[in-house]
Structure formats: structure tokens, C-alpha cells
Amino acid sequence: MTTELHDAKSATRRRFLVRAAALGAAAPFGLAAGRGLALTRVAPPPFDPSAYPICRAAATGDAVPTGELKKVTFAWNAGAPCLLAVTVAKDKGFFAKHGLDVDLVNYAGSTDQLLETLATGKADAAVGMALRWLKPMEQGFDVKIVASLHGGCMRLLAPTDSGINTVADLKGKIIGVSDMNSPAKNFFPS
Known part of the structure; x- marks a missing residue:
């Protein structure tokens, strides 16, 4: 040099x-x-659980039901951080408070495996990405859903110089998704 x-x-x-x-x-x-x-x-106003029916039901009464708890097998994916609430609910006694003895079964795979646990009777209930359940339900999979969404599992990204600045700018555009039954495919249709 x-x-x-x-x-x-x-x-x-x-x-x-x-x-x-x-x-x-x-x-x-x-x-x-x-x-x-x-x-x-x-400071935001204090949270009032009585304003929301689901919170009101969960917040009423401290008494644990008398008698035997109903046994329920609950399938969940232990590897999904957004499903941590399931173990918290079990550990804190929320299920027992409402008369349920919950046995957790980790399906640790795709939604197809989760749906199989329900279809074959290996689980009575399950938690997963609701938007992945749309196609199976359209095709006749018989389930009852309680659903919610949160920010974190889906992201929509575009290069800064693409001219896409709002969701409306996506009209007529093609987006990439992980698979044809992905939550993104069901949530961001063009």
C-alpha cells in the first residue's frame, strides 16, 4: 500500500x-x-371495562364457579408471541373463573394443522390468525369464531420512491404475499 x-x-x-x-x-x-x-x-381517561361487553363479562364477580369445571382442550401455537395471552389466562385462572378446566395443546405448525386438530376432535377450541380461517370457512369448515386483530403480524411495505403512500395508492397494484391463504392475501386484497 x-x-x-x-x-x-x-x-x-x-x-x-x-x-x-x-x-x-x-x-x-x-x-x-x-x-x-x-x-x-x-393522560387518557381511565379504562372502563364496563363499556365493553366482553370485558364486562370477564370482570364481573370474583367467585370461582362451584362444582366440577368443564374440561376443554385448547389448541394454540406456543411459538407465536401474540398468543401469549392464552397461557397468561390459564395461569391467572381466567378460564377457571368461568368454569373451564383448559388443557393446552401446542400444534406448532401451520393453520392447516390447527384446523385438523379441530376437525378430528383433538381440540375443542383453538386460537390462531383469524384471516387464515376465511378460505376454510368458505369451503364449509364449521366453526364459530371470536376474532380480533392487532398490529404486528402483518406489514405492508413499499419503496419510498414507488409513489405508494397510502392504502388507496395500492389500487390496481400487485402485492407479494407468503401464500395464497395468507392473512395478507385476505386483508390487503387489490
């Missing part, structure tokens, strides 16, 4: 290190200033 090239690389590296050190030293002051300039937040 020539001396000139070595000196140029050293100067660039040195310049980078000096700038990184300055940024690191200035960061705490920037955070402190940001807190000082932050707008005062208004």
Missing part, C-alpha cells in the same frame, strides 16, 4: 472516530434538551 493511500485511509478513519466521539458526547445533552422541550402529555 502506498504511503499516500495509507495516510488518506487513516485520515478518513480518524475523522470518523472524532465525529463519532463528538456525537456520543453530545447525545445526553440532546436527550435532556428534548425532554425539556417536550409537550406536556394529557
Whole structure:
């Protein structure tokens, strides 16, 4: 390596290190200033579970039902972080509070496996991505669904220079999905 090239690389590296050190030293002051300039937040009103029927049903009474609990086998995917509420509900006694003795069965696979556990009687109930159940239900799979959605399992991404800035901009466009029964395919139809 020539001396000139070595000196140029050293100067660039040195310049980078000096700038990184300055940024690191200035960061705490920037955070402190940001807190000082932050707008005062208004606290949201307290949550009132009685405003929602499902919460009202879950919140009423502290008594555990008398008599024997109804045994229910519940299929779920232990690898899905968004289904953690199932084990929390069991551990906190929410199922027992409503007369259920729940046995959890981990299906740890695709929704097809989950639906098979229901169809073959290996499970009485199951939890999974509701949007994956649409096609099987259209084809006659007989289930009752209680569903909800949350942000996190589906993302819609577009390059910044694509001209797609809103969902309306997708009209007439093609989107990529993981499979033809994916929640994205059922949620983001074009």
C-alpha cells in the first residue's frame, strides 16, 4: 500500500472516530434538551371495562364457579408471541373463573394443522390468525369464531420512491404475499 493511500485511509478513519466521539458526547445533552422541550402529555381517561361487553363479562364477580369445571382442550401455537395471552389466562385462572378446566395443546405448525386438530376432535377450541380461517370457512369448515386483530403480524411495505403512500395508492397494484391463504392475501386484497 502506498504511503499516500495509507495516510488518506487513516485520515478518513480518524475523522470518523472524532465525529463519532463528538456525537456520543453530545447525545445526553440532546436527550435532556428534548425532554425539556417536550409537550406536556394529557393522560387518557381511565379504562372502563364496563363499556365493553366482553370485558364486562370477564370482570364481573370474583367467585370461582362451584362444582366440577368443564374440561376443554385448547389448541394454540406456543411459538407465536401474540398468543401469549392464552397461557397468561390459564395461569391467572381466567378460564377457571368461568368454569373451564383448559388443557393446552401446542400444534406448532401451520393453520392447516390447527384446523385438523379441530376437525378430528383433538381440540375443542383453538386460537390462531383469524384471516387464515376465511378460505376454510368458505369451503364449509364449521366453526364459530371470536376474532380480533392487532398490529404486528402483518406489514405492508413499499419503496419510498414507488409513489405508494397510502392504502388507496395500492389500487390496481400487485402485492407479494407468503401464500395464497395468507392473512395478507385476505386483508390487503387489490
